[in-house]
């Protein structure tokens with residue numbers, strides 16, 4: 001039985017199609033990043049982050065801060081570290097596992113956020129009058 005998450009306060013998801021897309025995304029991708037949600041649904045990054053932080057607050061997802069080393073000239077940035085979001089931003093120096101270089105400041109990294117869903121979720125947008133949207 002999926003846990004219902006009510007998004008009626010988020011303007012973006014008052015559109016039925018976006019809610020359906022979000023539900024589909026959550027079923028196929030238990031690992032979600034804010035930009036992934038934004039791209040898939042057409043909502044802005046801020047709204048996507050709000051959805052994911054809501055899941056974290058409701059204990060429906062684990063949340064992680066990702067640290068990437070940005071100074072790699074070829075290929076995508078390397079993931080240096082993954083830490084629980086509650087631990088805050090990591091302190092320097094860090095060592096990049098890919099190039100073995102020591103990273104001494106935030107100028108050399110970018111941050112990302114990853115949310116790992118821990119159970120089945122059904123997003124709905126129900127007002128007081130209880131409209132049942134977002135069915136699979």
Ligand SMILES: [Zn+2]
Nearest residue numbers: 069096098099
């Ligand atoms: Zn590196």
